[in-house]
Amino acid sequence: MSVYDSIGLSTVSSVKAQNEAEAAKKGNSTLGQEEFLSLLTTQLSYQDPTNPVDNSQMVTQLAQLNMVSGIASLNDSVNDLTANVTSSQALMASGLVGQDVKLNTNSAYFNGTDATQFMIDAGSGATGMKVSITDASGALVNEIDLGDGSGDINLYWDGTDKNGNTVPSGNYSFAVTGRQNGANTAIPVYGYGTVSSVTLGNGIKDTVLNLQGGGTIQMSEVKNFG
Incomplete structure (x- = not known):
């Protein structure tokens, strides 16, 4: 058992071994090219001289056999490609465990100890920005002045309320307001x-990243890392 098997991931060797084991269970019930030629030779040996085998039929049968053989070979190639892709995904995905990924939501999980990261998009610039932090029930936990800024700004919340007390672990939401072009506006915010x-x-379904505190995100949706 490899290190990937121990965490539920597949490698090229394990996928190929599984495919070979399944093929062995089914047995070899297909007609190969050698078997077909042997049958054809036998048929020609015992054909009726007054009613010989039609050459066009033999050519058609041989062409069909070559087509089936080609499809089988293509299927094997696709299986090998799938195994390689699966192995690459396994290596990449296993390296993401413990990493912070940007979410398409304004919520993030606070584990009760470590600071929680979130990002704001102030665009060309915003002034007087303020973040309001609420818990899962919608109750206001803290408000923090962020000042002025522009572009993407990564920030960290230490998990304390307005009185400086550490809040319980759980999911918290961030809402940022500020002034842009002389008007109050909501500033886009994203959690990690x-x-x-x-x-x-499995080649059809995307790899899914399971997040601490619940929630998931597809690997193809990851745009940024903390």
Whole structure:
């Protein structure tokens, strides 16, 4: 058992071994080219001289056999490609465990100890920005003045309320307001989540990153890391 098997991920060797084991169970019930030529030779040996085998039929049958053989070979190539892609996803996904990924939401999980990261997009510039932090029930936990800024700004909340007390672990939401072009406006804000485990895709379904505190994000949706 490899290190990937122990965390539920597949490698090229394990995928190929599984495919070979399944093929062995089914047995070899297909007609190969050698078997077909042997049957054809036998048929020609015992054909009726007054009613010989039609050459066009033999050519058609041989062409069909070559087509089936080609499809089988293509299927094997696709299986090998899928195994390689799966292995690459396994290596990449396993390296994401413990990393922070940007979420398309204004919420983030506070584990009760470590500071929680979030990001704001102040665009060309915003002044007098303020972040309001609420818990899962919608109750206001803290308000913090952020001042002025522009572009993407990464920030950290230490998990304390307005009285300086550490709040319980859980999911918290961030709402940022400020002034742009002389008007009050909502500033886009995005939370970050810590990857706790990975559910590997199968070539059809995307690999899913399971986040600490609940929630998931597809690997293809990850745009930024903390």
